Amino acid sequence: MTQFFGALSTGVVIFLLLLSLVGTLIPIIPGVLLMWVIVFIYALVDGFTAVSTTSFIIISLITLVTGTSDIWLTLFGTKKGGASVKSMLIGTVGAVVGSFLLPIVGTIAGYIGGLLLGEYWQHGDWEVAKKAGFGGLAGWGVATVIQFVGGIFIFAIFLWQVIF
Incomplete structure (x- = not known):
């Protein structure tokens, strides 16, 4: 019976991770951060046996870089497009x-x-305004791709630790 509930909880976690992975493509949902929280809770409840501490640290680093990419890449793209700090604040x-x-x-x-x-x-x-707007949009688009790829890595590491 314990194995059944263990498999059921792992299945629920995998489902939630997949939903969060889709969330990386939706701007208002912090998909990568949700994935990190789900893995953290799973690892904590499991006593960090299925997901090793090393793997969790790697997942945390991936989350830190990719989860914040929509901030720093959007700002970088906007700045590259020539936007002022005032315009970025208005944005x-x-x-x-x-x-x-x-x-x-x-x-x-x-x-x-x-x-x-x-x-x-x-x-x-x-024309100047459009250049800045395009830079911000490009940065946001690249950040979305990076978050999705980061989410795939988090999902793969979790599966590798829990299933294999």
């Missing part, structure tokens, strides 16, 4: 407002809209 406010008005898509649309408005107000030139 951040736009992302927060957009998240509430139109969940999922509103986060990206609000950020890009805020960047465009901030740069247009500062320079009075839509």
